[in-house]
Amino acid sequence: MQKLRNYINGEWVDSRSTREIEVLNPATGVPLAVEPLSTPDEASQAVEAAQAAFAEWRHTPPITRARYMFRLKEAMENSFEELSEIVTRENGKTLDEARGEVRRAIENVEVATGISSLLMGYNAEDVAQDIDEETLRQPIGVFTMLAPFNFPAMVPWWFLPYAIACGDTFVLKPSRQTPMAANRLYEILDEVMLPPGVVNLVNGTHDVADRLMDHPSVKGVSFVGSTRAARHVYAYSAEHGKRVQAQGGAKNSLVVMPDADLGRTVQAIMTSVCGCAGERCLAGSNLLCVGDVDKGLLPLLKSAFTSLRVGDGLDPSTQMGPVISAEAKGKIVRYIDGAIAQGARVLVDGRGLVVPGCKEGFFVGPTLLDGVTPGMTIAQEEVFGPVLSIIRVGRLREAMGIIAENPHGNAASILTASGAAAREFKYWVACGNIGINIGIAAPMATFPFGGMKDSFFGDLHGQGRDGIEFYTDRKVVISRWF
Amino acid sequence: MVLRRELEMELGTFGAVLTFAISFEQHLAASYRQMLANAPAALSGSLTQAAEAAAKRGKLLERVRRENVAEMILEPIREFASEEYALAEVPGAGSAADDFAGALRQAEQTAERFYTVGAQKLSIPEVKRIFERLAKEHARLAA
Numbered sequence: 001m002q003k004l005r006n007y008i009n010g011e012w013v014d015s016r017s018t019r020e021i022e023v024l025n026p027a028t029g030v031p032l033a034v035e036p037l038s039t040p041d042e043a044s045q046a047v048e049a050a051q052a053a054f055a056e057w058r059h060t061p062p063i064t065r066a067r068y069m070f071r072l073k074e075a076m077e078n079s080f081e082e083l084s085e086i087v088t089r090e091n092g093k094t095l096d097e098a099r100g101e102v103r104r105a106i107e108n109v110e111v112a113t114g115i116s117s118l119l120m121g122y123n124a125e126d127v128a129q130d131i132d133e134e135t136l137r138q139p140i141g142v143f144t145m146l147a148p149f150n151f152p153a154m155v156p157w158w159f160l161p162y163a164i165a166c167g168d169t170f171v172l173k174p175s176r177q178t179p180m181a182a183n184r185l186y187e188i189l190d191e192v193m194l195p196p197g198v199v200n201l202v203n204g205t206h207d208v209a210d211r212l213m214d215h216p217s218v219k220g221v222s223f224v225g226s227t228r229a230a231r232h233v234y235a236y237s238a239e240h241g242k243r244v245q246a247q248g249g250a251k252n253s254l255v256v257m258p259d260a261d262l263g264r265t266v267q268a269i270m271t272s273v274c275g276c277a278g279e280r281c282l283a284g285s286n287l288l289c290v291g292d293v294d295k296g297l298l299p300l301l302k303s304a305f306t307s308l309r310v311g312d313g314l315d316p317s318t319q320m321g322p323v324i325s326a327e328a329k330g331k332i333v334r335y336i337d338g339a340i341a342q343g344a345r346v347l348v349d350g351r352g353l354v355v356p357g358c359k360e361g362f363f364v365g366p367t368l369l370d371g372v373t374p375g376m377t378i379a380q381e382e383v384f385g386p387v388l389s390i391i392r393v394g395r396l397r398e399a400m401g402i403i404a405e406n407p408h409g410n411a412a413s414i415l416t417a418s419g420a421a422a423r424e425f426k427y428w429v430a431c432g433n434i435g436i437n438i439g440i441a442a443p444m445a446t447f448p449f450g451g452m453k454d455s456f457f458g459d460l461h462g463q464g465r466d467g468i469e470f471y472t473d474r475k476v477v478i479s480r481w482f
Numbered sequence: 483m484v485l486r487r488e489l490e491m492e493l494g495t496f497g498a499v500l501t502f503a504i505s506f507e508q509h510l511a512a513s514y515r516q517m518l519a520n521a522p523a524a525l526s527g528s529l530t531q532a533a534e535a536a537a538k539r540g541k542l543l544e545r546v547r548r549e550n551v552a553e554m555i556l557e558p559i560r561e562f563a564s565e566e567y568a569l570a571e572v573p574g575a576g577s578a579a580d581d582f583a584g585a586l587r588q589a590e591q592t593a594e595r596f597y598t599v600g601a602q603k604l605s606i607p608e609v610k611r612i613f614e615r616l617a618k619e620h621a622r623l624a625a
Contacts, residue, residue, distance in 0.1 A: 080548045081548075094497070095497050096496055096497035099497065099548065103549065307558070309494070316495060316501050318495075319495060
């Protein structure tokens with residue numbers, strides 16, 4: 001079985017830690033790799049290597065750094081299928097979903113290839129008599145990223161390409177549940193032959209994360225995960241003087257208006273709720289049916305939920321894979337049980353699903369709950385599984401009120417044929433990502449990705465221009481020549 | 483030419499269709515190379531050309547699969563099964579020139595049929611366009 005190693009200062013090194021865990025294939029429960037839970041000292045070594053590499057790297061012309069990005073893209077394209085399979089094996093999502101994830105990762109590299117232009121500052125002549133003023137954009141130092149399990153290839157790449165293209169250096173701590181894709185991506189980075197120390201990887205858990213957040217040489221921290229953890233990361237990192245972008249959990253609503261195209265709406269809902277087995281921060285979770293739209297919509301939805309093919313993501317005919325772990329499965333089932341106890345009715349029940357040939361897998365089938373009210377726990381909290389709660393409302397304003405009252409603000413979508421309704425929705429709803437006739441409102445790499453309210457702590461989001469802002473500081477030079 | 487058993491699959495997802503198409507072209511290329519060993523010299527040019535074209539299409543389809551999955555597709559594809567696109571056996575040594583030419587034509591006609599139906603089943607415009615183009619290319623080779 002593969003034993004994972006850390007990547008520090010351009011070398012693969014065995015962890016000295018005696019603690020290790022197994023990485024499981026969620027579809028089969030079979031161990032795939034052994035992951036060391038590195039020590040905080042090893043995290044410090046990675047930071048120190050990154051700090052040592054910074055001076056030379058930040059002095060490297062941006063066009064040269066861009067060429068590394070072109071090589072990285074090429075290397076990732078060459079390993080595309082292999083990376084996708086690794087993601088499917090360790091995370092469980094379908095191969096198509098894994099391919100989509102790797103594609104998104106590459107798109108961030110593609111955006112970062114434009115760093116020569118993206119780093120440009122601005123200037124003005126004669127701001128006062130004979131005085132000119134200019135703004136320079138400069139890299140800052142060592143940045144770190146603490147990655148979640150649900151997009152093991154994509155999420156680290158919301159950050160790493162921008163950081164190193166900007167001239168910063170980087171330390172990644174992959175998810176302890178899905179570290180294999182990141183480890184393979186670092187092998188690809190090794191092929192690209194960046195200067196030693198520019199990129200580093202430390203496998204581990206909370207104590208490694210804490211060291212990365214409180215190490216004096218680290219200038220900034222990026223995080224994606226639960227709201228509880230994001231809140232801690234934000235507070236702890238800020239306490240130690242870092243700039244922080246911490247993306248938290250979500251409770252995303254899909255609002256369906258009476259004039260919606262029902263066929264397309266059902267497709268959008270299915271993608272939103274069941275894509276990646278509901279384990280994404282943009283997954284639809286509450287279905288707010290406005291007026292009488294439920295009468296036509298629910299039979300179609302029930303049929304679609306029932307006919308979805310659940311199985312091992314490596315099987316090309318599979319449409320939805322397992323959830324990440326037995327613990328995750330247990331938690332999702334408890335949410336469903338709790339909803340029923342609070343008065344919800346089950347239209348489609350995914351509990352107890354057994355997939356032939358995958359008896360040890362962590363599967364929960366698509367689950368459709370009717371009669372949910374906004375006050376129920378299932379309507380309030382993030383389930384992170386393929387569960388959809390149907391809530392009936394009379395008017396759009398009522399639906400928007402339910403969204404407003406939820407503490408999360410990651411994403412919300414409206415499905416409608418009315419431009420007026422769509423505009424009202426996008427104008428008023430306080431979520432970072434708004435979908436109009438889109439089930440998954442996922443920003444492309446050139447746009448910022450992040451939520452509002454309890455779904456995000458910080459100010460600059462990931463990806464695109466926000467990424468450039470996060471990884472650089474502005475210096476103003478005012479000059480007069482005699 | 484009979485597609486291997488592991489290539490028999492329900493083409494119910496975007497990935498399954500593209501994976502089958504890639505395997506189909508790879509199999510075509512291999513089959514044409516196999517026929518080259520036994521076919522009359524007069525056919526070697528067209529078989530070589532057909533094998534190279536199939537290999538090139540396989541690479542094109544790999545790129546298409548890599549680059550067109552940004553939208554997560556759960557929309558099921560219905561009534562599209564690989565069994566309908568099985569290929570006949572490769573003519574053996576000693577077969578007549580007409581047998582080889584016929585096998586080539588039949589394979590290309592099957593491919594044309596696959597891409598024509600596939601283009602109708604797929605909703606991504608870029609992929610639909612490529613499938614339509616490949617259908618035309620196979621039709622030309624079959625003519």
